[in-house]
Amino acid sequence: MKAGLLGDRITGSLFLLIGIGAIWHAWSLDVPFAADPVGPKAFPMVVGALLAIAGASILLRPDEIAWEVGDYGRVAVVAGASFFYPLALEFIGFVLATALLCFACGKAFRGPTIGTAIASVALSVTFLLLIDVMLGLPLPRGPLGI
Template sequence: MTDRLTGGLLLVLSLGYAYQARSFDVGFMADPIGPKAMPFIIAAFMFLFSLYLVIRPDPEPDWPVRRVWVNKGLVLLSFVLYAYALVPLGFLLSTTLQVTFLAVMFKGKIWKGLAAAVVASLVLYSIFVLLLGIPLPVGKIW
C-alpha cells in the first residue's frame, strides 16, 4: 500500500514538474531545445517508473509505532527551530540546546545530556572557529 501511494504521489509530482516546465520561455534560444527539454525528459521517465511502482508494489515496510513517530516529529521540529535560532541565539547557545534535546531523545539523562552538550558545543566551537578559522554565528541577543 505504501508503494502504491508513493507511486501515485510521484505520478502527480512528475505531471506537476512537467507542467511547470512549460513556462520556461526564453526569447533568444541559444540551442535547439532550450531549458524545457530536460525537465520534460525527466518527467516522462519518472512517470513511467512511478506507474510501475503502482502496478507492482513491494511488500509493506515495517513502519515504527506511533510513539516513535512523535519522537521523530519532535526531532525534525527541533532541526527547523535550530535553523531559525542559530543566527539570533548564536552557535554556542543553540547547539547546547539542540544537543541536550537530542541526548534526551536518545534516552540519556537530562543533566548528563546538558553537561555533554555544553562540553560538545565548547569543543566544537574551539576546533572550528578558533583552530580552523571557520566563522559561526556569535548571536545577536548578547
C-alpha cells in the same frame, strides 16, 4: 498488511504528480534565448516523464513494505529540534542553539538529564572552537558573542 500497499500507492502517486508537475513547469518556461537547438526545456521534460512512468508503475503494482513499528515520538523530537535550530541560530547564537539541539536530541536518545546537558554544552563549545576559532569559518554569534 494493507498499510504496506498503501505506502507504495502514496509514494507512486506523489512521484506521478511531481513528474507531471516537472513536465508542466518545463513546458511553461519562457525562453527568450537559447544557445543550442535543444534549450532548457527538453531535459526536464524527459526526466519528468520518466519519473511519472516510474511513479505510475509503483502506483499500479504496489509492493508490500515490511513496516517496522518504531518510536515515532523520538523521530518527531529530533526532526522538530532540527527544524527550529536554524530559526533560533541567528537570535541566540551558535553555542546556545547547538547546545539546545544536542540536548533535545540527547534526551530523545534516552540520555540522563545532567549528563546530556553537560555533553551538549561541551559539544557545542568544541564545535565553535574547532570550526570558528581554529579554522576561521565564521559561525553565527548571538547577543552574548558566542
